[in-house]
Amino acid sequence: MTRTGTAPDIVLRLDGITKRFGALTANDAVSLSLARGEVVALLGENGAGKTTLMNILFGHYTADAGTVEVMGQVLPPGTPRAAIAAGVGMVHQHFTLADNLSVLDNILLGTRPLWSFRLNRAAARARVRALAQDFGLKVAPEARTGALSVGERQRVEILKALYREAQVLILDEPTAVLTPQESEALFATLRRATARGLSVIFISHKLHEVMAAADRVVVLRHGKVVGEVATADTSPPALAAMMVGAEVALPRVAAGVPGPVLLRLDDVTTPDEGARPGLKQVSLNLRAGQITGLAGVSGNGQAALADLLSGLIVPTSGRLILSDAAPAEWSPRAALAAGIGRIPEDRHKTGTIADFTLTENAILETYPQLTRAGLLDHRTARRFTEELIADYDVRCPGPEARIRLLSGGNMQKLILGRVLEARPKIILANQPVRGLDIGAVAYVHSRLIAARDAGAAVLLISEDLDEIMGLSDVVQVISEGRLSPGFARGTMGAAELGQWMAGAGFDHAA
Amino acid sequence: MRLEPVANPGLLRRLGLPAAALVATVVTGSLLALSAGADPLATLGLIVTGAVGSKFAALETLNRATPLIFTGLAVAVAFRAKLWNIGAEAQLYAGALVTAVLGAHPIVTGVPGMALIGLAAALAGALVLLGPVLLKTRLGVDEVVTTLLLNFVLLLVVSMLLEGVLKDPMGMGWPKSAPVAKSVRLPRLIEGLRLHWGFGLALIAAGLVWLMQARMRLGYEIRAVGLNRAAARFAGVPVGAVLVKTALISGGLAALAGFSEVAGLKGTLTLDLSPGFGYTGVIVAMLAALHPGGVVVAALFVAGVFVGSDAMSRAAGVPSYIADLLLASALLYMVLAMQLVRYRVVWR
Numbered sequence: 001m002t003r004t005g006t007a008p009d010i011v012l013r014l015d016g017i018t019k020r021f022g023a024l025t026a027n028d029a030v031s032l033s034l035a036r037g038e039v040v041a042l043l044g045e046n047g048a049g050k051t052t053l054m055n056i057l058f059g060h061y062t063a064d065a066g067t068v069e070v071m072g073q074v075l076p077p078g079t080p081r082a083a084i085a086a087g088v089g090m091v092h093q094h095f096t097l098a099d100n101l102s103v104l105d106n107i108l109l110g111t112r113p114l115w116s117f118r119l120n121r122a123a124a125r126a127r128v129r130a131l132a133q134d135f136g137l138k139v140a141p142e143a144r145t146g147a148l149s150v151g152e153r154q155r156v157e158i159l160k161a162l163y164r165e166a167q168v169l170i171l172d173e174p175t176a177v178l179t180p181q182e183s184e185a186l187f188a189t190l191r192r193a194t195a196r197g198l199s200v201i202f203i204s205h206k207l208h209e210v211m212a213a214a215d216r217v218v219v220l221r222h223g224k225v226v227g228e229v230a231t232a233d234t235s236p237p238a239l240a241a242m243m244v245g246a247e248v249a250l251p252r253v254a255a256g257v258p259g260p261v262l263l264r265l266d267d268v269t270t271p272d273e274g275a276r277p278g279l280k281q282v283s284l285n286l287r288a289g290q291i292t293g294l295a296g297v298s299g300n301g302q303a304a305l306a307d308l309l310s311g312l313i314v315p316t317s318g319r320l321i322l323s324d325a326a327p328a329e330w331s332p333r334a335a336l337a338a339g340i341g342r343i344p345e346d347r348h349k350t351g352t353i354a355d356f357t358l359t360e361n362a363i364l365e366t367y368p369q370l371t372r373a374g375l376l377d378h379r380t381a382r383r384f385t386e387e388l389i390a391d392y393d394v395r396c397p398g399p400e401a402r403i404r405l406l407s408g409g410n411m412q413k414l415i416l417g418r419v420l421e422a423r424p425k426i427i428l429a430n431q432p433v434r435g436l437d438i439g440a441v442a443y444v445h446s447r448l449i450a451a452r453d454a455g456a457a458v459l460l461i462s463e464d465l466d467e468i469m470g471l472s473d474v475v476q477v478i479s480e481g482r483l484s485p486g487f488a489r490g491t492m493g494a495a496e497l498g499q500w501m502a503g504a505g506f507d508h509a510a
Numbered sequence: 511m512r513l514e515p516v517a518n519p520g521l522l523r524r525l526g527l528p529a530a531a532l533v534a535t536v537v538t539g540s541l542l543a544l545s546a547g548a549d550p551l552a553t554l555g556l557i558v559t560g561a562v563g564s565k566f567a568a569l570e571t572l573n574r575a576t577p578l579i580f581t582g583l584a585v586a587v588a589f590r591a592k593l594w595n596i597g598a599e600a601q602l603y604a605g606a607l608v609t610a611v612l613g614a615h616p617i618v619t620g621v622p623g624m625a626l627i628g629l630a631a632a633l634a635g636a637l638v639l640l641g642p643v644l645l646k647t648r649l650g651v652d653e654v655v656t657t658l659l660l661n662f663v664l665l666l667v668v669s670m671l672l673e674g675v676l677k678d679p680m681g682m683g684w685p686k687s688a689p690v691a692k693s694v695r696l697p698r699l700i701e702g703l704r705l706h707w708g709f710g711l712a713l714i715a716a717g718l719v720w721l722m723q724a725r726m727r728l729g730y731e732i733r734a735v736g737l738n739r740a741a742a743r744f745a746g747v748p749v750g751a752v753l754v755k756t757a758l759i760s761g762g763l764a765a766l767a768g769f770s771e772v773a774g775l776k777g778t779l780t781l782d783l784s785p786g787f788g789y790t791g792v793i794v795a796m797l798a799a800l801h802p803g804g805v806v807v808a809a810l811f812v813a814g815v816f817v818g819s820d821a822m823s824r825a826a827g828v829p830s831y832i833a834d835l836l837l838a839s840a841l842l843y844m845v846l847a848m849q850l851v852r853y854r855v856v857w858r
């Protein structure tokens with residue numbers, strides 16, 4: 001451990017943290033400091049690098065470059081034990097409590113050798129009670145953890161960190177699982193804790209919470225710090241713009257020629273899934289020859305809309321109408337038969353099968369047509385794949401290589417080819433360029449525009465406002481499962497869209 | 511310490527590591543023999559000669575391998591879809607039960623009769639696995655638990671029937687079924703050699719499973735479901751239907767092990783028909799990396815170890831439990847080797 005000349009009121013300092021996963025740079029020279037008694041919000045989209053950064057701080061990952069300093073001491077990399085000993089406590093999004101133990105046992109677990117466990121129980125209970133009293137964390141030490149509500153479990157996690165004398169508390173998306181009332185109570189606890197000198201890092205992508213709970217906001221995008229402001233000096237729309245980035249304009253694309261409506265959602269509602277909101281009475285028209293861009297902060301119902309159009313879920317109320325007829329049955333295969341081409345959000349988990357070859361992945365949606373008497377026609381499949389590889393410029397060892405060997409961009413090109421070669425009338429492009437390099441981004445975009453010009457209706461879902469504004473003929477904003485009206489190309493700036501993304505405008509529009 | 515994937519494992523890696531696993535198994539066996547106070551090399555030699563050292567020994571090994579090929583294939587087919595069928599034992603007994611009942615008083619005789627009984631047996635095994643798979647796809651019940659527990663249920667049902675309605679009146683009070691009629695007993699593969707057609711059927715089954723896995727649409731669907739269920743569902747693969755088909759094939763194959771033992775080797779159903787062929791099928795399938803050709807090889811290896819250890823035990827006085835220990839260590843080394851083919855260990 002080395003002493004450095006850090007000012008005494010800085011409890012935590014991250015300096016030049018860089019972390020790469022293969023070609024992806026998850027954190028790019030991130031620096032961040034935290035003063036005693038301060039709440040800093042780490043704001044950013046999914047995949048912006050927030051969780052990676054906190055995992056480095058807590059010692060789950062080792063950074064490729066940069067240092068973590070707690071109380072002026074550099075932490076040895078890669079050891080959570082050292083982070084805990086230095087006074088860092090982390091409350092994960094998914095709690096790490098044993099359901100069959102009491103609250104007290106969960107708090108004590110791992111803090112002391114087992115043989116001295118019983119002796120100090122009474123003292124420990126008194127200390128937990130005192131901590132709970134001081135910080136307003138109401139919870140009974142002898143209650144069985146499995147019987148507690150989610151909010152109570154989170155209090156136990158916080159108590160666990162406080163019991164270990166944490167000076168820095170990291171909360172990873174703490175409100176994702178809480179009701180508004182529980183969130184309010186959590187914020188009250190944080191205020192009491194910081195008044196007693198505790199420092200908090202609060203990870204979130206919810207703007208209003210950040211405004212309510214934090215003193216200062218650090219915004220991450222594509223692994224870099226893109227902004228750092230005091231909450232008093234900013235507003236939700238400004239933060240939204242910072243998060244999704246609207247400084248650089250893409251080259252403008254010629255407008256499409258809108259045709260008839262090919263897919264219509266009529267007052268559609270879908271169920272919430274855990275913390276993921278469903279759609280709330282959404283109506284939407286997708287027109288031939290038009291790209292409809294769906295802007296919004298992630299986790300606001302994009303996944304539900306994508307799942308609906310992919311055939312994975314059905315509406316609980318309202319109707320999905322294709323060319324003036326509601327489909328009798330709705331499934332992925334029905335969606336494909338209806339001419340919907342789907343580029344999924346996660347090309348690794350849902351777009352491809354990693355241990356399948358390129359050929360096997362290329363025919364994943366069309367293999368029933370390649371079957372004769374129960375046997376797959378491998379020769380035709382292979383020829384089709386070879387054409388895809390050539391036409392879509394997929395760089396790969398060959399059609400029989402496993403797709404896991406490909407870079408994200410080449411994997412995406414194969415998926416794009418699979419989708420476009422089926423000549424879809426409607427294209428769902430969900431985050432089609434996330435994590436791709438600039439060349440691949442331009443390629444995917446040009447193909448989508450070509451498909452539009454050939455008469456396809458395209459729904460582009462993206463968290464990148466540049467991409468949405470650059471490509472879309474019509475922009476709609478999704479927020480908490482509700483859909484804004486459509487705004488024609490060029491009629492809305494980033495600031496106005498940011499307002500809608502933050503939830504303003506819906507109240508009087510609804 | 512952590513594991514890092516190896517992009518393109520070389521030939522040395524793919525063959526060398528399994529060979530190393532085999533060497534490690536032999537070393538473990540030697541240590542076990544040494545601990546029993548015997549000469550390690552002599553003990554291993556006795557196992558080898560006991561397994562393949564004579565015509566009689568080799569035929570015994572082939573006979574022992576027959577049910578293991580069937581149960582190994584059953585497990586391999588199911589595991590490809592990540593359907594964890596641990597109930598091959600139950601399906602085997604279901605097939606054996608149907609064979610014993612229909613075979614004692616056959617309505618149709620000769621090859622058509624055998625075929626009908628075999629089909630009925632396979633159907634019974636398929637139905638035994640259908641319940642757990644429907645519980646899994648409809649209600650999310652863990653099939654490991656249901657298939658495992660059904661093993662005991664089926665065994666107790668067979669026990670009840672053998673002590674009751676199925677008890678052979680000519681059996682001098684032993685709990686065994688009436689013998690299968692000569693007209694539907696599986697004939698010998700080659701006249702004069704004590705090896706019945708069950709072995710031939712097992713090889714044919716392995717060939718058909720290979721065809722299914724490598725060339726047929728269903729095999730492709732099964733692999734898609736097993737390797738990435740979410741992606742398969744997204745692409746429109748009917749995941750539930752594929753799992754049901756997988757279960758029917760897997761249960762049917764395991765049941766054919768019971769059919770082949772009752773209609774071929776034994777001619778009657780007893781409670782000790784299977785010394786755990788269903789469970790050993792899991793070992794066979796894992797050693798074979800779920801490949802049907804590998805299943806045949808692994809079943810022969812496992813059968814050889816069992817038969818050879820019995821002979822060695824009689825000759826050298828080392829307990830034949832050494833067979834179980836050898837197989838267990840072979841499995842562990844092989845699973846480890848398979849993992850190390852695809853991942854390298856990085857120490858930090």
